[in-house]
Amino acid sequence: MSTFEFLLQGLASAAEPMNLLYALIGVTLGTAVGVLPGIGPALTVALLLPVTYRLDPTGSLIMFAGIYYGGMYGGSTTSILLNTPGESASIVTALEGNKMARNGRGGPALATAAIGSFVAGLIATLLLAFIAPYIVKLALVFGPREYFALMVLAFVTVSSAFGDSTLRGLTSLFIGLAFSVVGIDQLTGQNRLSFGVPDLLDGIEVTTMAVAMFAIGETLYIAAQGNRGPETVEAVKGSVWMNAADWARSWKAWLRGTVIGFPIGAMPAGGAEIGTFLSYAAEKRLTKHPEEFGNGAIEGVAGPEAANNASAAGTLVPLLTLGLPTTATAAIMLAGFQQYGLQPGPLLFATNPQLVWGLIASLLIANLMLLVLNLPLIGLWVKLLTIPKPWLYAGILVFATLGTIGANPSVFELGMLLTFGLLGYVMRVFGYPIAPVVVGLILGPLAEQQLRRALAISQGDVTVLFTSPIAAVLLAVAAIALILPLILRARGRGEVLSQMAASED
Amino acid sequence: MSLDRQNSVKEQRRPDRAALAIAAVLVTIAGTIFFDVARLKGMAGYSQIGPATIPDWIAFALVGLAIWTVIAAFRRDFPEREHQEFGPVVWIVAGLIAQMLLLRTAGFSIATGVLFALTAAGFGKKRLWITLPIGIVLCLVIWLIFAGLLQLSLPAGPLEHLFL
Amino acid sequence: MKHVFLASLLAGALALPAYAADYTIMAPAAPGGGWDQTARSLQTALQEEGISGNVQVINVPGAGGTIGLAQFASQQKGNPNALIVGGYVMVGAILTNNAPVTLKEVTPIARLTGEYEAIVVPASSDIENIGQLVDKLKADPGSVSWGGGSAGGTDHIAVGLLAKAAGVDPTKINYIAYSGGGEALAAILGSQVTAGISSYGEFESQVKAGTLRLLALSSEERVEGIDAPTLKESGYDVVLQNWRMVAAAPGLSDEQKAAVLADVDKLAKSNTWQETLKTKGWADTYLAGPAFEEQLAKDIAATETVLKDIGLVK
Numbered sequence: 001m002s003t004f005e006f007l008l009q010g011l012a013s014a015a016e017p018m019n020l021l022y023a024l025i026g027v028t029l030g031t032a033v034g035v036l037p038g039i040g041p042a043l044t045v046a047l048l049l050p051v052t053y054r055l056d057p058t059g060s061l062i063m064f065a066g067i068y069y070g071g072m073y074g075g076s077t078t079s080i081l082l083n084t085p086g087e088s089a090s091i092v093t094a095l096e097g098n099k100m101a102r103n104g105r106g107g108p109a110l111a112t113a114a115i116g117s118f119v120a121g122l123i124a125t126l127l128l129a130f131i132a133p134y135i136v137k138l139a140l141v142f143g144p145r146e147y148f149a150l151m152v153l154a155f156v157t158v159s160s161a162f163g164d165s166t167l168r169g170l171t172s173l174f175i176g177l178a179f180s181v182v183g184i185d186q187l188t189g190q191n192r193l194s195f196g197v198p199d200l201l202d203g204i205e206v207t208t209m210a211v212a213m214f215a216i217g218e219t220l221y222i223a224a225q226g227n228r229g230p231e232t233v234e235a236v237k238g239s240v241w242m243n244a245a246d247w248a249r250s251w252k253a254w255l256r257g258t259v260i261g262f263p264i265g266a267m268p269a270g271g272a273e274i275g276t277f278l279s280y281a282a283e284k285r286l287t288k289h290p291e292e293f294g295n296g297a298i299e300g301v302a303g304p305e306a307a308n309n310a311s312a313a314g315t316l317v318p319l320l321t322l323g324l325p326t327t328a329t330a331a332i333m334l335a336g337f338q339q340y341g342l343q344p345g346p347l348l349f350a351t352n353p354q355l356v357w358g359l360i361a362s363l364l365i366a367n368l369m370l371l372v373l374n375l376p377l378i379g380l381w382v383k384l385l386t387i388p389k390p391w392l393y394a395g396i397l398v399f400a401t402l403g404t405i406g407a408n409p410s411v412f413e414l415g416m417l418l419t420f421g422l423l424g425y426v427m428r429v430f431g432y433p434i435a436p437v438v439v440g441l442i443l444g445p446l447a448e449q450q451l452r453r454a455l456a457i458s459q460g461d462v463t464v465l466f467t468s469p470i471a472a473v474l475l476a477v478a479a480i481a482l483i484l485p486l487i488l489r490a491r492g493r494g495e496v497l498s499q500m501a502a503s504e505d
Numbered sequence: 506m507s508l509d510r511q512n513s514v515k516e517q518r519r520p521d522r523a524a525l526a527i528a529a530v531l532v533t534i535a536g537t538i539f540f541d542v543a544r545l546k547g548m549a550g551y552s553q554i555g556p557a558t559i560p561d562w563i564a565f566a567l568v569g570l571a572i573w574t575v576i577a578a579f580r581r582d583f584p585e586r587e588h589q590e591f592g593p594v595v596w597i598v599a600g601l602i603a604q605m606l607l608l609r610t611a612g613f614s615i616a617t618g619v620l621f622a623l624t625a626a627g628f629g630k631k632r633l634w635i636t637l638p639i640g641i642v643l644c645l646v647i648w649l650i651f652a653g654l655l656q657l658s659l660p661a662g663p664l665e666h667l668f669l
Numbered sequence: 670m671k672h673v674f675l676a677s678l679l680a681g682a683l684a685l686p687a688y689a690a691d692y693t694i695m696a697p698a699a700p701g702g703g704w705d706q707t708a709r710s711l712q713t714a715l716q717e718e719g720i721s722g723n724v725q726v727i728n729v730p731g732a733g734g735t736i737g738l739a740q741f742a743s744q745q746k747g748n749p750n751a752l753i754v755g756g757y758v759m760v761g762a763i764l765t766n767n768a769p770v771t772l773k774e775v776t777p778i779a780r781l782t783g784e785y786e787a788i789v790v791p792a793s794s795d796i797e798n799i800g801q802l803v804d805k806l807k808a809d810p811g812s813v814s815w816g817g818g819s820a821g822g823t824d825h826i827a828v829g830l831l832a833k834a835a836g837v838d839p840t841k842i843n844y845i846a847y848s849g850g851g852e853a854l855a856a857i858l859g860s861q862v863t864a865g866i867s868s869y870g871e872f873e874s875q876v877k878a879g880t881l882r883l884l885a886l887s888s889e890e891r892v893e894g895i896d897a898p899t900l901k902e903s904g905y906d907v908v909l910q911n912w913r914m915v916a917a918a919p920g921l922s923d924e925q926k927a928a929v930l931a932d933v934d935k936l937a938k939s940n941t942w943q944e945t946l947k948t949k950g951w952a953d954t955y956l957a958g959p960a961f962e963e964q965l966a967k968d969i970a971a972t973e974t975v976l977k978d979i980g981l982v983k
Contacts, residue, residue, distance in 0.1 A: 033651075140859035167577055171531065171570045177563045178534050181542075184732070185556040187846045188548055189765045189820035189981050192556060193541050198739065201732035201766055216601070223593035223627045322858065322875070390628035394621045394636075397597070398644060401604060401617060402659070406651065408730060409660055414605040418598065425594070430527065431584045448559045453845050455552035457814045457862065548980075551811050551843045658727050 006353050007129060010361030019062050022055065023362070023369045026063035030070020031373075035077055036403035037084040037211045041312070042329040043407055044071030061359050065366035068329065069121070072312060073370055076113045076305060081106055081384050082396050084215035088206050088273040088442050089308045091435060092280045094214060096293070096300030103296050106382040107240030112250045112298055113305040114374045115242075119251075120258040120306035121367040124313030127262055128320070129360050135314075136321045139267045144454035145465050147267075149474035151447035154274050156478045157281035158439050168432045176440020179204050186445070187452050199412040208404055209441055212417045213434050215400040217424020219393045224425070240379050250302040253283055257306030264307075265314020273442055279307035281481075313363070320356060523586075524578035531571035538564040596627030612662015613652070614645040691721040692932075694915075695745075695753040696728050697737020704734065707781065707913050708754045714941040720932050733762025733822075739770040745918040749925040752778075756913040757823055760972050764982050765821035776917040776926055777965055779933050779957035782946060783912035784868035786827040786887035787897070791860045792880050799885040799903050802864055803835045810841035816853045816862035820846040821981045823911045824853075824866045826972060827887055829979040834905035839978040857881065868911050869895065912954060914961070930958060 013019065033044045045067055055063060072089075079085040080097030093113065100109040127135070142150075182193040183203030194200035242250065260282065261275035283303040284293050293300060312329070319330045387395070404417050424434055451465075458464040466472055542557035577583060600623030607616035621640030622633050630636055645664060652659040653668070692715060696708035705728060712724040729737035734755055745751035753775060763771050790796045796805065806813045810832070817824030825846065829839045845862055847853035854872070857865035858880060865872070865881070869892075875881040883897040887909040891899055900907040917929045936942050937955045946953050956964060976982040 036651075140855060143856065143859060143861035167570070167573050167582075170566075171527075171574070174563060174566050174570060175531075175534070178538060178560075178567060181538070181560045181563065184766070185545075185820070186848060187552075187820055188545075188550070188556045189825075189846075190545055190548065190556045191766065192545065192560060193538065195541070198732055198736050198766075198768070201736070202730070219624070220594050220597055223597055224589040224591065225587070226590040226593065318855065322854070390625040390630040393628055394624040394640070397600070397624050398617050398621050398640075398647070401601075401620065402647060402651065405608070405613065405659055408728075409608075409658055410729075411605055411608060414601070414608065418601045418605065421601070422598070429586055429589060430523065431586075444563075449848075451559075452552045452554050455554055456550060456843060456845055459551045459811045459843070460553040 006357035007361060010354070010357040010359075011364065013058055013358065014062055014361040014365045019059055020365070020369070022059045022063040023066045023366050024373065026066020027070040027366060027369050027373050028066075030067035030072075031074040031077075031370075032070075034071035034074025035399075036074075036406065037078055037082075037207075037215055037400045039071075039087075039207075039403045039406055041068055041071035041075070041087070042327065044068075044074075045329055045333070057355065058358055058362075061355070062362040062365060064333075065359070065362040066369060068312075068333075069117075069363075069366045069370045072309065073114065073117060073374060076117070076308075077110060077374075077381055078399075080109045080113060080301065081381060082215070082392075083218050084396060084400055085210050088210065088438070089276055089311075091210055091214075091273070091438055092276040092304040093301055093308070095280070095435060096297050099294070099296030100298065100301065101296075101382070101385060105296060105298075106385060107378050108242045108246045108298060109296075109301050110378045110381060111242045111375065112246065112302045114371055114378070116250065116254040116257065116302045116306040117309040118367055118371045119254045120261065120308075120310040121313060122364065123255075123258050124262045124265075124310040125360060125363050125367070128313050128316055129357075132317045132321050135263065135266045135317050138263070139318060141470065142267050143468070144450045144457065145468050146470045146474065147450040148447060148454055148465060149471035149478070150267075150274070151443055151450060153474050153478040153481070154277055154443055155447070156481045158277045158436070158443075165431070168430075169436055172427065172432050172434070172436035173440045176437035177444040179209070179437070180441045180444030181448075186449055187456075197412075199410065203445070204416065204441065205408070205413070206438065206441055207407065208413055208416050209420055210438050211400050211404060212420030213424035213427075213437060215396055216417060216421025217428055217434065219397060220421060220425035221428045222389070222393065224429075240382065246298050249287075249289070249298050253279075253299040253302035254306040256282060256286075257303040257308075258310040260303075261307030261310030262314040265311025266317040267314075275307040275311040276304035277439065279303040316363075320359075520575075521578040521581055521583050524574055524583050528571040528574040528578065531567045531574065535564040535567040535571070538567075593627035597624050600624050600627070608660055610662065612665045613648050613659040614641050614664050615662055616660075617644040617647075618642075692724045692750050692752055694724060694726050695737055695741050695751070696726055697734035697741070697753065697755060697759075698728065698730050703913065704754045704756060707915075710942075710945045711752075711754070711781075711915065711936070714936055714939060714945060715932075717941045718936060718939045720935055720939075732766055732768070733819075734759045735762050735766055735768040735770070738763075738772070738775065739768065742770045742774040742919055747920040748918045749921055749929060751918045752929070753916050753918075754913065755916060757783075757911050757968065760969055761821050761823065761826055761976065764973055764976050772916070772965065772969070774919050776919060776921055776929075777962055778915050778917050778926075778930055779937065780912045780914045780954055780961050780964070781937065782951040783910040783954040784870055784952065785892065786823065786866060786909050786911065787869040787872050787876075788831075788884045788886075788900075789857065789865045789872050789876065789881040790863070790884060791857060792882055793860060794863070794882065796864070796884070797882075799898065799900070799905075802884060803831070803905070805863075806832065806837055806842075807835060810837055811843050813864060814843045814845050814862040815864055815866055816845050816847060816856045817866040818847065818853060820844070821976060821979075822846075823868075823909070825979065825981075826975055827866055827907065827909050829975045830907045830909065830971075831900065831905055833975065833978060834900075834907050839975070840980045842979070910954065914965075933957065 030044055033039055034041060045064070075085070075087050075090045076093050079090040079094040081101050083094050083098035085091040085094040097109045097113065100106060180203070182200055184191050184201050191201055257279045260279045264275040264278070280300055280303060283299040284290070287293065287297060287299050289297060315327050315330045319333065384392070401414065401417065404413055427434060454465060455462065466475065538560045542560045545555060545557040548555045600620040603623065604616045604620040607619060618637060618641030621643065622636040625636045626633060641664070648659055648665055649668060652661070694708045694711055696705040698704040708726045712726050715721040715724050729740050738753065738755065738759065741751070741753045759772065762768065788799065788802070790802070796802050802813065815828050817828065825844050828842050828844055832839045832842050845856070847856060853865060853867060854875070856862050858875065869886060872881055872883065876883045883895070885900045885903055886892060886895060886897050887907055888899050889901065889908050915933060917926065921929070934957060943953070973982065
């Protein structure tokens, strides 16, 4: 049978009414758990995996795919509406998405996120089906030095999320970097900055930091404004649906996000959030409406959401072709496969084509189901914003702490939540941007480890960092991204650039 | 941090004292890093970059940023702060602390219900005899859904044990 | 919203009927990993074999299991219904983290399963056998980069043991630690490192597909169905098993300990458990009671020595 026939066969079996019902249940459950800040798709899948064990392989694969997509989309919904990104990949979504929601454009923001996720998921799944073996060869070429160059590029590009002051943006970033060295050093097993506290040995959990800085810091800040703000936000201004201009601005961002996210997801140490950072930076550079960035630009939601979903499909490339689980979610999927005696690896496509194509078909169906379920619900979701402030923010704190407690029921973790919440509040008061802290916390260890691995392999020879063609190209792009704005500013376009870099919190 | 002082420093020409305090905090973080990783020197192995190297770089950068912040403080480059009301902040922080302390003994619903009520109080709904029961019942429903059905491990207390 | 909750209620009710509580198993790791899977497989098997009515699994992740272990030892003292899953990784983690609570403070019950360490090179490598690899290591230890799991973990310990057995200074090994099995495997497949070391299961499908060359295993004797020499027969006295165990709370009476041991024994011999081992690809290295305690003491002593040799423990 050819590739195409396998896919059609998989789609046919996935489209049976019973299987569609499983997809629906999966998407619903996934969304219900995924909306909790701090509980990302990986934990959602891990928690709900046992539910799928009771079904036959096809049914459970479909429900599993549904849970996965539901978990991812659930996170975006709360990021956009409540500014509570619960996992690293939806931090960028919150930047513009929440501004849109505040301006009564929550509907279009949710819609562009849902449709963008669908489009990206669709394209990326098809790419996975047809070119996975080629992509994976490229991904394996990436060694420590190439990753290090990629991290340098990411550092340079995320500086576009730094807000209007270079000083405060850099300070935020370095505060994040300082937190990132807490815990056991991966390469030597030595603990750093943990001061004998066992709970700090594994470092500071990114989700705890994100939930605290965004959800709790935000709540404190709003509360400290007293009665000056409006009692409720106007939930819908204009149409709840995307208008022609929204479509025109979204579709290119979806495609760009897909193109950026998919290969990064396919890289064994890429990470979904890096794709979202790069996509946001790209949209900010390419937009025709730079003045809207920081105030709710739809491209800033469309691109990163698409990148996030495309990179999620990208992580399946190494998983299915090599048996490499490169993310927490992929590792849990691997556990799921083993339930059917299926060992993902280089021979999987040859020995178990039905199941592989069944999974790919399931992902397509679940992706569609998510769209079908969520588009009609957008009207309902945005009504969340009309809840009066006392109840809304009390609810946000309940869910924010619920997510943290659910992931790790420890008093210490709640203490960190409070501490970082206060830090987030104080930073807001003084006009420091929040996102760079979390970005530093994510990118810091990645960059450090890859640099040290590269130099250990070369036994201390620094030139290897520049001698690989891929690394050289990535570093050159980073250098251009760093220098070009300076040149533009020198030529009198500084006005535009400082507008582009408006504060995001 | 000298949040409370921000109003007294309205006169121009004098350095922004809050900004100076921030610079001091940055230097303190840098000092902590220098101090803690000092014991890890000499573990670099083949890479020549040991567990202490990158933290040292970060700490140097923080010192640099602190100096920059001091300069900005004297040039009064920091934006005007909005007036902050601390009453609501205290209510909410009290709620979070109460939840933390009550979680193990009283269980999820009561602890989180208290957080709910105190947060609502921070936003002006001060009638705790109404908001507290609402919060606890709401959290109990959440507990039943997430812990009972979806098997999230949320601590159970006396209230939850009535249902399991 | 209503439909969302109704559907979740329905699905939940179908999947999870309520029982009265019995054994509580702590997995000192996040959901999804090896210990969590072991705990959840134990949960299923204990329930299906009717050994225990309702079994709950709680996850306490962190620091190679030492955080969960500390919490278990202090909170479950004298509780005959509390179990904890653990493994060899804990032995190293306790030593490198200088953890306040050690395995002496729980009651080891039985070793359930284990995996042997495998040394591999990419198929394109010019190294054909373990002897050539060790020769290269002897000539220039820095030129052999080893890709494996976290620093001070089982993989790192195995490389240290091999270096020592081959007469190479263990502090000179160029070990590149990766966070997950997947990341290390990618580095090996991409020829970023000279050789790779991990549990055989991590490499199995690649070895079968011919993309990795298996040089040696750390088992006592050759393993059936795996075409590779042991390190021991190759002249390097290194035997290492990355095992997983189950332990009970501290402070149990002899009768209570015997009761737990009897339950675990029944479980280990049950069809459900044997079936689980087979589907998960876990080797049955069951060892219970005093024999296990003796082996554990030996492992701890050997690990402490090698971690000191590598320079990770002072």
